[in-house]
Amino acid sequence: MEEHTRIPYSRYLMVWFALVLFTGVTIMVAGLQVGGWSVFAAIFIAAVKGTLVLFYFMHLRYESGMFKMALTVAMLTLAVIMALTFADVSFR
Amino acid sequence: MTAVAVPHLEEHHDPEGSRFGMWLFLLTEILLFAGIFLLYAVYRYQFPEDFHYGATTLHTMVGAINTIILLTSSLTMVLSIAQLVRGDRRGAAVMLGATIALGLSFLVVKIFEWGDKIGHGLFPGSEELMEHTAGENMFYGLYFGMTGLHALHVIVGLGVLAVMLVRVARKPRTTVRIPAPGNVALSLASDDGRRLWDDNADDDVDGVEITLVYAKNEELTDKEVTKLENAGLYWHMVDVIWIFLFPFLYLIT
Numbered sequence: 001m002e003e004h005t006r007i008p009y010s011r012y013l014m015v016w017f018a019l020v021l022f023t024g025v026t027i028m029v030a031g032l033q034v035g036g037w038s039v040f041a042a043i044f045i046a047a048v049k050g051t052l053v054l055f056y057f058m059h060l061r062y063e064s065g066m067f068k069m070a071l072t073v074a075m076l077t078l079a080v081i082m083a084l085t086f087a088d089v090s091f092r
Numbered sequence: 093m094t095a096v097a098v099p100h101l102e103e104h105h106d107p108e109g110s111r112f113g114m115w116l117f118l119l120t121e122i123l124l125f126a127g128i129f130l131l132y133a134v135y136r137y138q139f140p141e142d143f144h145y146g147a148t149t150l151h152t153m154v155g156a157i158n159t160i161i162l163l164t165s166s167l168t169m170v171l172s173i174a175q176l177v178r179g180d181r182r183g184a185a186v187m188l189g190a191t192i193a194l195g196l197s198f199l200v201v202k203i204f205e206w207g208d209k210i211g212h213g214l215f216p217g218s219e220e221l222m223e224h225t226a227g228e229n230m231f232y233g234l235y236f237g238m239t240g241l242h243a244l245h246v247i248v249g250l251g252v253l254a255v256m257l258v259r260v261a262r263k264p265r266t267t268v269r270i271p272a273p274g275n276v277a278l279s280l281a282s283d284d285g286r287r288l289w290d291d292n293a294d295d296d297v298d299g300v301e302i303t304l305v306y307a308k309n310e311e312l313t314d315k316e317v318t319k320l321e322n323a324g325l326y327w328h329m330v331d332v333i334w335i336f337l338f339p340f341l342y343l344i345t
Contacts, residue, residue: 004107004177004317012174016167023159023338027152030343042339049335057170058328059321064108067115074119078126082133089134 005062015056022049107318114322118329121245125333128238132340135230142227146235147344149214151205155342158201159334165194166331169324176260176317179310184320185261188253191327195250202243206236235341242337245330249323256323263305264312271299 026045030038055061060068136143172187209232213220216233278291278300306312 004314004321006177007174009171009174012167012170016163019163019166020160023156023163026339026343027156030152030339039344042343046336046339050332053166053328053332053335057166057331058325063111067112070112070115070119074122078123081126082130085130085134089137 005059007059007062011056015052019049019052022052105315105318107321110318111321111325114325118325121329122333125238125241125336128234128241129336129340132234132238135227135234136344139225139227139230142225143231143344146228146231147342150235150342151208152342154201154205155338158198159338161194161198161201162331162334165191165198166328168194169327172260173317173320173324176313176320179308179313181260181264181313185257188257188260188320192250192253192257195246195253195327199243199246199250202239206239209235238337238341242330242333245333249327249330252323252326256320259316260320263307264309264316265303265305266309266312267301267303269299269301273298276300 022045026042029041029045032038034041054071060071168187168190172184172191175183175187209215214232215221216229216236221229221232275294275296277294278289279287280289280302281287
């Protein structure tokens with residue numbers, strides 16, 4: 001990206017629209033009272049929204065592999081910390 | 093008289109390296125918030141009823157409005173960058189101003205929301221909460237802690253955006269410094285030999301500074317794109333954190 005990439009405005013608008021739509025969906029799903037699934041659904045939808053912001057608004061999609069690698073390493077570190085914490089808490 | 097060659101426009105500029113540095117910083121921020129999310133998850137697992145009750149006392153509608161405000165501010169942020177990339181400084185400044193206005197609205201909503209809870213005596217260490225269960229105390233402690241740390245990031249982000257607004261709204265400029273100790277009189281001429289300006293004063297200085305303000309300069313505008321992109325990355329990261337805070341605090345009941 002030596003010359004700054006020119007992404008059409010319409011793509012940003014579409015991403016924003018999807019984000020607002022997912023916000024509506026997550027509120028609707030929370031109202032459905034589907035028990036344990038509601039936690040899963042809320043986290044899943046938040047992850048989708050976060051990914052949209054990272055890849056389109058934060059341009060991760062147009063960056064080199066080095067950026068994606070750094071994010072992957074951070075996420076894997078996080079996964080390990082979470083797994084170890086829950087392994088500790090649930091078998092106490 | 094000596095002519096001084098000024099190597100001002102040859103300075104090193106590495107947009108990708110600059111953005112990567114910002115990303116590394118943001119990853120540490122994400123891990124900071126992730127640690128608190130983990131704390132929330134563990135206590136929610138330990139006190140399911142209290143966290144369920146706590147979440148029902150928060151107003152989903154207020155949280156949803158703030159979510160839409162932040163999402164829209166992220167949109168105006170990318171549009172601001174996109175316009176600066178196309179060389180439109182005015183358009184970029186307008187969109188950046190909109191981003192700042194939306195960020196301020198988010199904080200105003202947050203103040204009313206906190207005020208409402210504090211008005212009901214629900215804040216960490218309050219007499220009212222002392223009579224509630226340990227789980228509820230954890231919930232409100234985490235609610236104020238997490239939204240408070242997030243709001244702090246919004247405030248910092250707004251400061252960064254305000255600095256960028258000043259840089260983008262004014263004409264592109266570059267400053268060169270020439271060391272010239274002694275008593276000097278200044279005379280300024282353009283490359284083609286036209287006399288632009290003379291100063292016959294005999295001032296005692298250590299050096300002089302010349303600021304060139306351009307009506308239009310694509311090279312300098314391009315350098316500001318990198319700075320605006322990094323400010324934007326920070327702002328979007330604040331948005332991503334809220335995207336996770338909203339369902340965790342307001343929705344999972």
